[in-house]
Amino acid sequence: MILGGRALxxxxxxxLRALAPIDFAVERGEFVALVGPSGCGKSTLLRILAGxxxxxxxxSLENRANPGxxxxxxxxxxxxxxxxALGNVELAIELDAKAASSEARRFRxxxxxxxxxxxxxxxxxxxxxxxxxxxxxxxxxxxxTDPELLFLDEPFGALDEFTRLDLDEDLRSLWRERGxxxxxxxxxxxxxxxxxxxxxxxxxxxxxxxxxxxxxxxxAERKRELRRDPRYRQEVETIEAALARHREPRA
Ligand SMILES: Nc1ncnc2c1ncn2[C@@H]1O[C@H](COP(=O)(O)OP(=O)(O)OP(=O)(O)O)[C@@H](O)[C@H]1O
Ligand SMILES: [Mg+2]
Numbered sequence: 001m002i003l004g005g006r007a008l009x010x011x012x013x014x015x016l017r018a019l020a021p022i023d024f025a026v027e028r029g030e031f032v033a034l035v036g037p038s039g040c041g042k043s044t045l046l047r048i049l050a051g052x053x054x055x056x057x058x059x060s061l062e063n064r065a066n067p068g069x070x071x072x073x074x075x076x077x078x079x080x081x082x083x084x085a086l087g088n089v090e091l092a093i094e095l096d097a098k099a100a101s102s103e104a105r106r107f108r109x110x111x112x113x114x115x116x117x118x119x120x121x122x123x124x125x126x127x128x129x130x131x132x133x134x135x136x137x138x139x140x141x142x143x144x145t146d147p148e149l150l151f152l153d154e155p156f157g158a159l160d161e162f163t164r165l166d167l168d169e170d171l172r173s174l175w176r177e178r179g180x181x182x183x184x185x186x187x188x189x190x191x192x193x194x195x196x197x198x199x200x201x202x203x204x205x206x207x208x209x210x211x212x213x214x215x216x217x218x219x220a221e222r223k224r225e226l227r228r229d230p231r232y233r234q235e236v237e238t239i240e241a242a243l244a245r246h247r248e249p250r251a
Contacts, residue, residue: 001025001026001027001028001062001064002026002027002028002063002064002065002148002149002181003025003026003049003061003062003063003064003065003149003181004024004025004026004061004062005022005023005024005025005049005055005059005060005061005062006023006059006060007021007022007023007058007059007060008021008022008023008024008045008048008055008059008060008061009021009022009055009056009058009059009206010041010044010045010048010053010055010056010059011056017205017206018041018044018205018206018207019041019044019045019048019055019206019207020203020206020207020208021059022045022207022208022209023209024200024209024212026181026183026198027181028148028181029179029180029181030181030182030197030198031172031175031181031182031184031195031196031197031198032181032182032183032184032196032197032198032199032200033184033185033186033191033192033193033195033196033198033199033200034046034183034184034185034186034192034199034200034202035185035186035187035188035189035192035199035200035201035202035239035243036200036201036202036203036204036207036243037202037203037204037205037243037247037248038187039204039205040202040203040204040205040206040207041202041205041206041207042153042185042202042207043153043185044207045207046072046151046153046183046185048061049061049063049149049151049183050070050072050149050151051063051070052072063149065148065149065181066148069145069146069147069148069149070147070148070149070150070151071092071141071142071143071145071147071149071150071151072142072151072152072153073138073139073142073150073151073152073153073155074138074153074155075153075154075155075157075158076158077126077131077134077135077137077138078138079126079134079137079138080126081125081126081127082125083125083126084122084123084124084125085113085118085121085122085123085124085125085126085129085133085137085140086106086109086110086113086122086123088126088137088141089109089112089113089137089140089141089144090105090106090109090144091141092141092142092144092145093105093108093109093144093145108144109122109140109144110122111144112140112141112143112144113137113140115140115143115174116136116137116139116140116143116170116174117136117170118133118136118137118140121133130163131158131159131163132159132163132166132167135155135156135159135167136167136170138155139155139167139171139174143174143178146178147180148180148181149180149181149183150175150180150181150182150183151182151183152171152182152183152184152185153185154185154186154187155167155184156168156186156191157186157187157188164191165224168191168194168195168222168224169222169223169224171184171195172194172195172221172222173221176220176221182196184196189236189239189240189243190227190236192239193215193218193232193235193236193239194222194224194226194227194232195222196215197214197215197218198212198213198214198215199211199212199213199215199235199239200212200213201213201239201242201243201246202246203246203247203248204246204247204248208246210242210245210246211239211242213235213238213239213242215235217231217235218231218232218235
């Protein structure tokens, strides 16, 4: 196990219960997708797992990754406009206390950009990049520190369908190449099933973990064509049904 929680919950100061007590254990190398209604606490949980926020007292959270070996990717690429793509990726290693020489940093940043398909765009500035390319830079910035835990919160939600599928396929193959444990929040059930090996379905707020589902019957390699496979459709239906059962009707 790399990350586990027992009776993990979160209440905000206003007495707002964001997360009901949840229990889970995730093994090193798993790819977990989190889906659930808007406001059910997915981002809250991700932030807690990443150590960016604290759960309520009496919650138990065990993180066996090496300290500092976690990266977070947000929905917005959030690049510094005055730094090139390469400069933005380098920033992540500059902030690392154990950072090496500037040549070594540059080498690692170039390598990370190449891994996300942006070798030829290292010198470009954010305003010269498309939305998909900016997200690739953000991904390179997350990967350059070689994280054991990678957290992504609706990273491709603002991209068009084709770009999103490109990034989904690339993220999946990057993960297969390099390993690491991934937590990926999405509002798209289809994306969750295309990417992950395990899907967590949450109820409406306060979010409860209502289904912890392993996609055992799907191939390890995931390409967009899989979406036409009956096994894939079956998994999507399973998740949809669980979501529908635990969704509060809106007033
Ligand atoms: N810092 C905060 N202070 C107070 N309340 C918060 C804070 N962060 C989140 N919340 C509340 O906690 C609940 C869960 O929010 P969260 O952002 O985790 O939901 P989510 O599942 O990520 O939703 P979405 O799918 O819309 O991104 C919401 O009711 C939200 O208003
Ligand atoms: Mg969210």
